[in-house]
Amino acid sequence: xxxxxxxxxxxxxxxxxxxxxxxxxxxxxxxxxxGADSLALMLLAHRxxxxxxxxxxxxxxxxxxxxxxxxxxxxxxxxxxxxLGMEARGLTWTDTKPTTGLQEAARTARYxxxxxxxxxxxxxxxxxAHHRSDQAETVLMRLAHGSGVxxxxxxxxxSRVVGVRVFRPFLxxxxxxxxxxxxxxxxxxxxxxxxxxxxxxxxxxRQLMPHLAELGLxxxxxxxxxxxxxxxxxVLTQLADAAFSELVLLDGFGAARIEQDRFVALGAAxxxxxxxxxxxIVGGRQKPRALGQVERLRAQIxxxxxxxxxxxxxxxxxxxxxxxxxxxxxxxxxxPDAVLAxxxxxxxxxxxxxxxxxxxxxTAGVADYLPRHRLEEVLGFKVTAPAEAIRTAPIVRDAEGGxxxxxxxxxxxxxxxxxxxx
Numbered sequence: 001x002x003x004x005x006x007x008x009x010x011x012x013x014x015x016x017x018x019x020x021x022x023x024x025x026x027x028x029x030x031x032x033x034x035g036a037d038s039l040a041l042m043l044l045a046h047r048x049x050x051x052x053x054x055x056x057x058x059x060x061x062x063x064x065x066x067x068x069x070x071x072x073x074x075x076x077x078x079x080x081x082x083x084l085g086m087e088a089r090g091l092t093w094t095d096t097k098p099t100t101g102l103q104e105a106a107r108t109a110r111y112x113x114x115x116x117x118x119x120x121x122x123x124x125x126x127x128x129a130h131h132r133s134d135q136a137e138t139v140l141m142r143l144a145h146g147s148g149v150x151x152x153x154x155x156x157x158x159s160r161v162v163g164v165r166v167f168r169p170f171l172x173x174x175x176x177x178x179x180x181x182x183x184x185x186x187x188x189x190x191x192x193x194x195x196x197x198x199x200x201x202x203x204x205x206r207q208l209m210p211h212l213a214e215l216g217l218x219x220x221x222x223x224x225x226x227x228x229x230x231x232x233x234x235v236l237t238q239l240a241d242a243a244f245s246e247l248v249l250l251d252g253f254g255a256a257r258i259e260q261d262r263f264v265a266l267g268a269a270x271x272x273x274x275x276x277x278x279x280x281i282v283g284g285r286q287k288p289r290a291l292g293q294v295e296r297l298r299a300q301i302x303x304x305x306x307x308x309x310x311x312x313x314x315x316x317x318x319x320x321x322x323x324x325x326x327x328x329x330x331x332x333x334x335x336p337d338a339v340l341a342x343x344x345x346x347x348x349x350x351x352x353x354x355x356x357x358x359x360x361x362x363t364a365g366v367a368d369y370l371p372r373h374r375l376e377e378v379l380g381f382k383v384t385a386p387a388e389a390i391r392t393a394p395i396v397r398d399a400e401g402g403x404x405x406x407x408x409x410x411x412x413x414x415x416x417x418x419x420x421x422x
Contacts, residue, residue, distance in 0.1 A: 006174045009040075009181055015048040018169040021158065022125050027056040029123040031114060032081075034061065034073035034190035037129035039080070040178035041170070043185055045127065046084050058121050059088035060114045064106045066097070073190040080187065089117055103200065111162035118164065130155055130168040133175045136222035137205045140212075148291045149233045149269070154226035172223065240273035248278060252408035254351050254419055255389035256282050256326040263324055264302045272298045281421055282326045283314030284333070285350040316388045327385070328392035337365040340396065347420070348394045354405070357414040360398060367395040367406060379409060 007014045022028055030045055032038040042059055049057055061077040063070040074090045081088035091113045098105045114126060135154045142151040158167050170178065182189055198204050209219065243266050249257045256278045263271060276294045293312060300306040301317075301324055309318040316329050328334075328351070335349050340362040345355040348364050356362055368391055375383045375390065383390070393407035396415065404412045408419050 006177050007172070009044060009173070009177055012048075012051050015044060015051070018173075019045065019048050019054070021169075022127070022167050023054065025055045025124050027058060027121060027123040029114060029118045029121070029126040030057060030059045031110075031126055031128045032059050032061050032077045033192070034077050035192060035195070036179045036182045036189040037131060037170075037175065039077075039185075039187055039189050040181040041127060041129040042077075042081065042084070042086070043181055043187075046086060056123075057086055058118070058123050059086055060091060060117055060126075061088070062091045062093060062110045062113055064093045064109065066102070066106065067193075069190070076190065087121075089121075091117060103194075108162055111164050111166075115162060115164040125165045125167050128166055128168050129170055129178065131170045131173050131175050131178060132223050133206070133209070133219045135171050135226055136209065136219040137202055139222045139226050140205050140208075141201060146290060146292055148272070149229050149236060150273075151291070152226065153230035153233045154223075156230075174219070236269055236273060239270045240277070243270055244274050244277055248274065250281070250419060250421065251385050251389070252419070253385045253389035253393040254282060254328055254407065255385050256324075258324040258326075260301065260319060260322050260324055268295070268298065268302075271302070275301075278326050279313040279315050279317075281351070281419075282328055283312075284328065286314040286333070316386065318386075325386055327387075327389035330388055330391050334366050334392060337363055340364050349392075351420055352394050352408065353416075353418045353420055354394065354396060355416040355418075357416065358398075358404070358412055359414070362396050362398055362404060362415070364394050364396045367391060367393045370395075370406075375406070378403070378406065378411075 007018065009015070016023075028045070030038075030042055032042045045057055048054060059077065059081045061074040063074045078088045078090055093106065093109045093113060095109065111126075118124070118126060139152060139154045142154070145151075155168060155171060157169075157171055158165070160166065179189075194200065194203075196203060198207065212218065247258050247262050247266075251257070258274075258278070263274070266274060272291070272295050275298050276291075279294065297306075297310065297312055297317065300310070301319065304319070306317065306319050309316050311317070311329050314329050314333060316327050318325050328349070338346055338348065340346055340354060340356045342356060342359050342361060345353060346364065347353050354364055370390060372383050372390075394405070394417070395403060395407075396405040396417075398404055404410065405415050405417050408417050410417050
């Protein structure tokens with residue numbers, strides 16, 4: 001693979017190209033910690049905005065209250081932003097800190113705090129300073145964890161994190177190029193000791209990178225690999241979306257049915273994606289399991305070796321009448337009763353969107369045990385859905401206990417119930 005070129009960060013046209021995807025936003029947030037990478041983001045974004053018409057920029061710096069030095073680092077960021085004439089806000093994570101999963105909790109809190117501040121400031125997208133080495137480290141970590149093509153495409157340039165739209169303009173920029181920008185500006189960046197703490201997995205991969213580079217597996221090569229995986233992922237996504245539309249039948253109880261022979265004919269790569277999407281929809285979008293579990297389930301279906309019933313991702317999966325039947329798994333993860341105010345709406349169990357246009361208060365709950373003959377009397381047709389699907393469907397009642405909707409069927413045109421498939 002040929003060496004990848006490093007963009008000239010001192011060139012106005014280069015900056016315009018890097019920031020072009022967000023050039024039409026009304027206001028942009030910049031996540032700046034005080035480290036070299038994020039300081040370079042602030043300096044380069046300011047340089048870009050100063051060269052012509054650009055969105056308003058707002059700098060956000062978060063003190064997680066995990067290190068005593070963090071407050072001074074936020075103050076440094078705010079002082080530099082003020083010197084540059086940029087808007088800036090310091091934010092603080094004041095919640096009680098968890099004893100486990102601290103890094104993930106801090107990340108979630110950071111995006112939550114910044115997202116709330118962006119909403120108040122009218123900023124529509126947040127820029128972060130993730131660069132080529134971050135991309136390489138991410139690919140290695142995901143490869144070690146057994147990720148498939150979707151994971152091996154690495155960090156996406158544009159995504160949504162904790163509800164915040166995030167754009168990463170520097171994924172094809174070398175880390176040292178960013179650090180030179182800060183040095184040339186005469187700024188001494190903050191040094192976060194967690195960046196060299198080998199108790200964190202990412203740091204261990206970072207420390208291993210020079211040795212891998214000696215064998216030809218450097219950041220450039222891994223970034224190029226990630227691009228190829230992204231191209232492959234796009235093709236597989238298109239094939240899986242077409243197969244999902246053609247093969248998957250979703251009923252009003254939120255259950256899915258797929259003809260077994262046609263599903264098996266999709267092959268492993270596309271079939272696993274289709275199955276994963278079905279599990280996500282039917283199971284209430286629970287925390288995704290390892291790809292290997294979905295792959296094994298697909299292999300059991302393809303080989304006809306699926307046990308009488310299997311549970312995964314909040315679903316019950318079984319083979320019945322030459323088809324794969326997938327239903328929501330009953331259990332404690334189902335939502336409690338919820339009040340639906342007049343004119344209000346709710347997303348029930350992450351599966352159904354219910355909009356109340358009746359002008360009266362309603363209650364949405366779990367249908368639980370309803371006899372099939374009674375269902376068929378109410379719905380007017382034979383019900384063939386799995387028992388689990390019927391038990392876990394939403395039922396909406398009025399103040400007198402009357403049923404106004406069941407599953408995806410509404411008995412009042414002013415009440416809308418929609419199964420969510422995206």
